[in-house]
Amino acid sequence: xxxxxxxxxxxxxxxxxxxxxxxxxxxxxxxxxxxxxxxxxxxxxxxxxxxxxxxxxxxxxxxxxxxxxxxxxxxxxxxxxxxxxxxxxxxxxxxxxxxxxxxxxxxxxxxxxxxxxxxxxxxxxxxxxxxxxxxxxxxxxxxxxxxxxxxxxxxxxxxxxxxxxxxxxxxxxxxxxxxxxxxxxxxxxxxxxxxxxxxxxxxxxxxxxxxxxxxxxxxxxxxxxxxxxxxxxxxxxxxxxxxxxxxxxxxxxxxxxxxxxxxxxxxxxxxxxxxxxxxxxxxxxxxxxxxxxxxxxxxxxxxxxxxxxxxxxxxxxx
Numbered sequence: 001x002x003x004x005x006x007x008x009x010x011x012x013x014x015x016x017x018x019x020x021x022x023x024x025x026x027x028x029x030x031x032x033x034x035x036x037x038x039x040x041x042x043x044x045x046x047x048x049x050x051x052x053x054x055x056x057x058x059x060x061x062x063x064x065x066x067x068x069x070x071x072x073x074x075x076x077x078x079x080x081x082x083x084x085x086x087x088x089x090x091x092x093x094x095x096x097x098x099x100x101x102x103x104x105x106x107x108x109x110x111x112x113x114x115x116x117x118x119x120x121x122x123x124x125x126x127x128x129x130x131x132x133x134x135x136x137x138x139x140x141x142x143x144x145x146x147x148x149x150x151x152x153x154x155x156x157x158x159x160x161x162x163x164x165x166x167x168x169x170x171x172x173x174x175x176x177x178x179x180x181x182x183x184x185x186x187x188x189x190x191x192x193x194x195x196x197x198x199x200x201x202x203x204x205x206x207x208x209x210x211x212x213x214x215x216x217x218x219x220x221x222x223x224x225x226x227x228x229x230x231x232x233x234x235x236x237x238x239x240x241x242x243x244x245x246x247x248x249x250x251x252x253x254x255x256x257x258x259x260x261x262x263x264x265x266x267x268x269x270x271x272x273x274x275x276x277x278x279x280x281x282x283x284x285x286x287x288x289x290x291x292x293x294x295x296x297x298x299x300x301x302x303x304x305x306x307x308x309x310x311x312x313x314x315x316x317x318x
Contacts, residue, residue, distance in 0.1 A: 004068045004291045007033035007061045007091075009082060011041035012073035014096070019071055019123070022283035024048050029287055035061035058082065062089040069294065071123070072096055075165045076172030080105040083120055087112045092119040092294050094286075097181045099306050101172050102314055106307045113303060119294050122306040126182060127189050128289050129282040131249055131261045134275060135240065136190045138265070144242025147191065147222045151239045152183040154253055155232035159211075166230060169208030175230045176210050176313050182253045183226040185309040186238060189300075193219045194308060201316050204231070215316055234258070244268050256281060 006023045008015050011034065023031040034045050035055040042054050055061040062070070062085060069092040072082050080100040086093035087109075099122035100106040113120040126132050139147060156179075158164055165171040166178050176184075188194065195217040204212035212229040238252045248264045255261035261277040293299035 003028055003030050004294065005030050005032040005066055006069050006071060006287075007035065007064065007067040008045075008071045008073065009035050009058045009061065010072075010074045011036040011038050011045065015071070015073040016041065016044045018283050019073060019287075020045055021048050022281065023071065023287050025281070026284050026287035026291070028291055033061050033064060033067055059085075062086060062091060067091060069094065069119075069290070076177055077101060077170070079172075080109055083109055084112050087116045087118050087120055090116075090118070092290075094121055094123050094290050096123045097306075098122070098172070098177045098310060098313070099303065100310060101177075103307055103310050106303060106310055110303045110307070119290070119299070120303060121290065121293070121299055122301055122303065123286065124181070124185060124301040124306065125282040125286040126186060126253060127300040128285040129255065129261065130277050130280055131252070131255070131263050131275070132186065132189065134263055135238075135247060135249060136192075138247055139190050139240055139242075140192065143245065143265075144240060144247060145244030147240060147242050149222055149239075149241040150187050150191075150219075150224045151241070152186065152224075152226045152237070152252075153228075154179045154183050154236045155227065155229040156234045157232060158230050167207065167209060174209035174211070174317075175228045176213055176317060178230070179253070180213065180226075180228045180313055180316075181309055183228055183238075184312045185305070186252065187219070187224050187226075188305070188308055188312075190240065191219065191222075195219055195224070195312060198312075198315055199223075203316070210317065213316065217312075 023029050031049040033053040035058045070086045072095045079095050083093045083095045166173045199216040202214040203210045211231045217224045238249045240247045246266050250262045251259035263275040266272045
């Protein structure tokens with residue numbers, strides 16, 4: 001397989017710490033270019049990509065004919081517009097979540113993807129991690145018995161970081177767009193179901209953004225409850241509770257950062273089994289899966305999947 005040459009739009013902290021190194025580490029990938037208006041951040045990328053070409057504006061990078069794929073870690077409100085520009089420039093594009101601000105934006109991006117024949121997808125890394133693939137196999141094979149309840153929590157506390165774009169309504173801030181993508185999308189990925197209805201929602205808003213959300217939804221045969229918060233002690237956990245077994249992920253969304261990726265399976269008789277993935281890096285796996293999809297392989301998170309998660313977010317925020 002030939003090498004995929006990647007470019008990144010913006011020197012975001014997440015790109016510096018996670019996705020930039022992941023592109024460098026992925027098989028068949030080369031981090032070849034960065035566009036940034038912050039030259040003081042260039043050297044951080046050059047520590048792991050010493051031959052990196054630097055552009056001082058995004059359009060110049062898109063005009064580079066040697067770049068095959070673009071990764072976008074820009075503020076939320078810039079994701080979809082720049083993804084459209086990438087496709088128009090002939091580049092495949094991997095866009096940070098949320099890929100759009102609403103369903104209508106994702107529909108426009110789907111149409112552009114189909115018109116160009118190029119790959120465009122949301123950087124929804126968790127579906128590439130074996131812990132989530134194992135959970136999906138357990139649930140869909142009936143290993144837990146009939147599923148009756150799914151519960152998820154994802155929280156952190158950034159109230160002191162008043163200038164963070166997650167606190168800014170105009171930039172698409174809020175907890176649901178930031179981390180509700182994971183709690184909502186993961187239950188859909190594992191079960192293959194869409195919610196029948198939102199039963200209840202409780203939102204706490206500050207300056208026009210949701211900083212705390214509790215949501216309950218009805219799916220086919222089970223109830224789903226979730227808490228996402230930007231004002232609570234950092235925590236993450238997901239449980240799938242069936243009639244005969246319960247399966248729990250203890251670091252579902254940020255393994256290697258929050259803790260070891262571990263799936264605990266407990267049977268009704270009290271016996272248990274633990275599956276561990278201590279070294280898997282879902283960012284690297286995501287890059288490699290995206291590159292295979294550029295060659296025609298099915299992708300675990302197509303835009304249609306992202307659209308379904310955004311539809312849930314739109315309904316809760318509406």
